[in-house]
Amino acid sequence: MSLYHNLLDFFFPRTCAACGRRLAEDEASLCVPCIRGLDRVGYGGKDEHGALERLFWGQLPIERVTSFFYYSGENHQNILHNLKYFRRKEVGQDVGAMFAEELLDSGFFEGIDGIVALPLHKKKRRQRGYNQCDYIVKGICRVTGIPVIKGAVERVVNNASQTRRSTIERKENVEGIFRLKSADLVAGKHVLLVDDVLTTGSTLISCGRELAKAPGIRISICTLAYAGEFGNGK
């Protein structure tokens, strides 16, 4: 580590995005115990019955779906909060890259032509200053070498936070909030759609339906966290 980095680390210590402990020199965003302790969904493992894929059956031309870890417990939630609300964009990139590395040998990325980040509404993006999903995508691209597809779809309705709504309300609330901007960018391709958290899947379905207006498209989905009922945190 250079003197500059030593000083920087002294005055602004880098901390684990999950537990808040100070990071060692060779750790990025998460400390080793937190990486080990992640409650993984496990593509092709615990999720062997394709429970996450089933959320999208009959809704989208869906190929594969997975999440990295269960959104359960304070440490897991801290990772997402740091990425989304505390401007720690590098967390998206670092954890996205870890996720991709663990998935590499599973065949999950096989045949995927391009990656689309779930878009934020312009207004929300201005407020936050960035789209957290762009950073998860960067991490995945760094590991897989799959190109990013930008500008295929946009969010046209800036709906309020859905955390307190019931499933039925959520489903109604997400109709028509995205718009396919450029079908040419995704037509005939197998596209990976990336979001930070998967709950009922309704937002991803809404975005995926717009993408599916492009002829011959196939869609896979991955998110950092899974906050739905399947697995119940275990």
Ligand SMILES: [Zn+2]
């Ligand atoms: Zn930690």
